[in-house]
Amino acid sequence: MLDTHTRKHGYTEVSPPYLANERSLFGTANLPKFEDDLFKTTDGYYLIPTAEVPLTNMHQGEILEGEDLPIYYTAYTACFRREAGAAGKETRGMIRVHQFHKVELMKSVRPGQGSEELEKLVKDAEVIVQALELPYRRVHLCTGDMGHQPQQTFDLEGYFPGMDRWLELSSCSQYGDYQARRCNTRTVHSVHELGFGLRAHYGGDPGKLPAGKRNCGDPRSITPLYGRDGRDSASYAVAGRLTNLARRWSFP
Amino acid sequence: MLDRRLVREDPEKIRQALEKRGYEFDLDALIAVEAQRRQLLQTVESRRAEKNELSEQIAKAMREGGDAATLKERSSQIGTELAALEQELNEAEQCFEQMMLDLPNIPLDEVPVGESEQDNVVMYEVGEPPKFDFTPRPHWEIGELLGILDFEGAARMAGARFVTDVGAGATLERR
Numbered sequence: 001m002l003d004t005h006t007r008k009h010g011y012t013e014v015s016p017p018y019l020a021n022e023r024s025l026f027g028t029a030n031l032p033k034f035e036d037d038l039f040k041t042t043d044g045y046y047l048i049p050t051a052e053v054p055l056t057n058m059h060q061g062e063i064l065e066g067e068d069l070p071i072y073y074t075a076y077t078a079c080f081r082r083e084a085g086a087a088g089k090e091t092r093g094m095i096r097v098h099q100f101h102k103v104e105l106m107k108s109v110r111p112g113q114g115s116e117e118l119e120k121l122v123k124d125a126e127v128i129v130q131a132l133e134l135p136y137r138r139v140h141l142c143t144g145d146m147g148h149q150p151q152q153t154f155d156l157e158g159y160f161p162g163m164d165r166w167l168e169l170s171s172c173s174q175y176g177d178y179q180a181r182r183c184n185t186r187t188v189h190s191v192h193e194l195g196f197g198l199r200a201h202y203g204g205d206p207g208k209l210p211a212g213k214r215n216c217g218d219p220r221s222i223t224p225l226y227g228r229d230g231r232d233s234a235s236y237a238v239a240g241r242l243t244n245l246a247r248r249w250s251f252p
Numbered sequence: 253m254l255d256r257r258l259v260r261e262d263p264e265k266i267r268q269a270l271e272k273r274g275y276e277f278d279l280d281a282l283i284a285v286e287a288q289r290r291q292l293l294q295t296v297e298s299r300r301a302e303k304n305e306l307s308e309q310i311a312k313a314m315r316e317g318g319d320a321a322t323l324k325e326r327s328s329q330i331g332t333e334l335a336a337l338e339q340e341l342n343e344a345e346q347c348f349e350q351m352m353l354d355l356p357n358i359p360l361d362e363v364p365v366g367e368s369e370q371d372n373v374v375m376y377e378v379g380e381p382p383k384f385d386f387t388p389r390p391h392w393e394i395g396e397l398l399g400i401l402d403f404e405g406a407a408r409m410a411g412a413r414f415v416t417d418v419g420a421g422a423t424l425e426r427r
Binding site for chain 2: 026032033092093098134141143146148151152154159174178182
């Protein structure tokens with residue numbers, strides 16, 4: 001899936017540190033408000049809750065030339081979350097775990113290009129869900145359900161038969177200059193000194209496509225797969241299918 | 253973080269955004285802190301100018317052999333006032349910055365207004381959810397039956413809310 005994004009969709013792959021400093025987490029607005037969601041080390045580092053943190057801070061404190069934009073980054077990383085507020089919720093399964101992997105897509109674009117680039121990014125994410133042959137739906141999040149940082153969010157939701165629920169597989173958001181300002185990333189040629197335009201990400205991943213949306217858990221695209229073909233107790237039939245799937249999955 | 257100019261130039265835009273989000277935030281306090289900060293900044297700047305002017309006068313008086321004592325006393329008085337004002341300005345600046353960090357982003361006009369996920373708008377659906385003539389198992393049961401998800405082992409080696417992927421499970425994890 002990562003290869004699809006680097007070969008077909010024009011993203012540059014990044015393998016960042018899994019620990020980040022305080023400054024970076026302020027940049028993405030995980031701090032100061034959401035410190036409870038983070039694991040902190042004895043050295044004062046934080047384990048990244050999503051690759052959004054390192055990717056957004058790639059150009060922290062820098063001034064980018066207009067011709068540098070747009071920038072497309074993607075990263076496949078482990079993510080670590082305390083899920084402190086989730087006591088008693090989703091205690092079974094892999095929907096809301098302390099550690100998981102996902103693919104992050106992040107774009108920095110010129111002011112005014114945000115909505116257009118976000119639409120392309122949603123399509124990049126849909127390609128992956130379609131390749132997994134998962135039924136899904138696209139949802140426009142309302143103002144009350146959106147995270148703190150975005151101006152707009154679209155979720156791709158998958159149906160989980162064993163749980164009889166639609167859950168987020170991927171979350172695609174537009175941030176305007178909100179995080180750029182916090183990271184002190186600027187452009188030279190924009191109208192406003194700090195007009196960085198858009199910062200969108202999609203949390204989704206190889207086997208799992210979870211999402212980067214805070215406090216919403218991390219349904220993984222693989223989990224509906226487990227149930228999709230589920231032959232009840234005869235689910236051993238699924239064994240072969242899953243194993244085969246794992247071996248022969250090819251992405252466009 | 254939002255553009256700080258918005259706080260004094262178009263606070264209504266921020267107010268509407270907060271209402272739409274149902275986010276509790278004391279915008280009036282932020283506006284007051286910003287007004288106070290600007291007021292302090294102006295005072296500090298005029299006092300600095302005054303002090304500079306006095307310094308020039310003192311230098312001139314000393315060059316010309318006049319009495320600079322009164323001027324010096326006035327200058328040191330302003331210096332003390334200035335230090336206190338700068339401290340206040342610094343505190344107002346930090347208070348403002350702190351509050352700005354808590355302010356959420358402004359939703360675009362096209363975002364549906366609502367309170368919870370019940371109010372999200374489904375734009376389109378692709379494919380059909382599968383139907384079964386039996387009750388499908390949840391993924392953790394299937395994963396355990398297949399021996400490719402190990403929750404118990406993960407709980408022993410780490411704790412709750414961890415999973416170990418084994419065999420095909422591990423392959424799926426990295427695909």
